[in-house]
Amino acid sequence: MTTLADMAVEVLSTGDGREKTALARRHAATWRASREAGTPLEIGVARPPLRPARPDAPVLLNPRDVPHRKPGTPEGRIALLHAVAHIELNAVDLHWDIIARFSDVPLPVSFYDDWVKAGDEEAKHFNLMADCLEQAGSHYGALPAHAGMWRAAEDTAEDLMGRLAVVPMVLEARGLDVTPNMIAVFRKAGESRAVEALETIYSEEVSHVAYGSKWFHFLCGRHDIDPTATFHGLVRKYFHGALKPPFNEEKRAEAGIPPDFYWPLAKGA
Ligand SMILES: [Fe+2]
Numbered sequence: 001m002t003t004l005a006d007m008a009v010e011v012l013s014t015g016d017g018r019e020k021t022a023l024a025r026r027h028a029a030t031w032r033a034s035r036e037a038g039t040p041l042e043i044g045v046a047r048p049p050l051r052p053a054r055p056d057a058p059v060l061l062n063p064r065d066v067p068h069r070k071p072g073t074p075e076g077r078i079a080l081l082h083a084v085a086h087i088e089l090n091a092v093d094l095h096w097d098i099i100a101r102f103s104d105v106p107l108p109v110s111f112y113d114d115w116v117k118a119g120d121e122e123a124k125h126f127n128l129m130a131d132c133l134e135q136a137g138s139h140y141g142a143l144p145a146h147a148g149m150w151r152a153a154e155d156t157a158e159d160l161m162g163r164l165a166v167v168p169m170v171l172e173a174r175g176l177d178v179t180p181n182m183i184a185v186f187r188k189a190g191e192s193r194a195v196e197a198l199e200t201i202y203s204e205e206v207s208h209v210a211y212g213s214k215w216f217h218f219l220c221g222r223h224d225i226d227p228t229a230t231f232h233g234l235v236r237k238y239f240h241g242a243l244k245p246p247f248n249e250e251k252r253a254e255a256g257i258p259p260d261f262y263w264p265l266a267k268g269a
């Protein structure tokens with residue numbers, strides 16, 4: 001019988017963006033149905049690829065070589081949507097990877113509920129961004145995108161607490177900081193479809209950060225270690241560079257990330 005870990009590996013092994021997200025959504029529905037029926041799929045054990053399959057386009061460049069376009073122009077807004085689409089596709093893989101990668105760590109079944117839900121939502125987010133791009137006469141793959149987004153996953157491939165600290169609690173929390181300004185750019189341009197899509201992303205990302213915080217604290221409790229000091233140690237070990245203020249303190253609080261987690265890691269702290 002197919003296990004949840006097998007389904008995660010299938011998502012990770014699919015390259016095309018629309019195919020990957022369709023599969024992610026289908027597998028999430030299967031998992032949900034099995035839970036609702038009271039017969040959850042087995043979690044199983046799998047060997048996820050070190051790097052997920054990706055489409056041939058976009059070309060991946062070093063962040064310094066990705067051309068910057070002004071958000072005040074239609075081209076600039078397309079570039080912004082393209083960058084978010086790329087982040088979302090990466091996020092689909094990140095959430096399914098956490099399901100398969102650490103299947104040797106015993107965890108409550110609700111751990112999997114949370115990441116399946118997040119993996120489903122990221123698939124929806126990618127599709128929303130791809131739809132906006134297509135409506136604007138472009139598509140995902142039309143522009144170069146950042147290489148190196150998978151680095152955090154590789155660096156923390158052996159360390160679940162490190163993964164939780166860096167991916168949801170640093171990278172996705174950063175998304176909460178920057179998304180309101182992005183929404184404002186599209187609102188100013190009267191692009192209501194993009195505004196709506198980004199608002200959906202913004203509200204659902206709060207829960208992804210919250211899942212990170214919840215399971216990080218759970219594991220701190222299991223190992224009887226101090227969450228704040230542990231978080232600082234793991235971020236310093238695995239995350240390259242300081243955290244960038246301004247922080248969205250309100251949404252971070254809503255997601256269970258208190259100020260003494262991030263301020264001591266901020267630039268100039
Ligand atoms: Fe997302």
Ligand SMILES: [Fe+2]
Nearest residue numbers: 091172205208
């Ligand atoms: Fe997310």
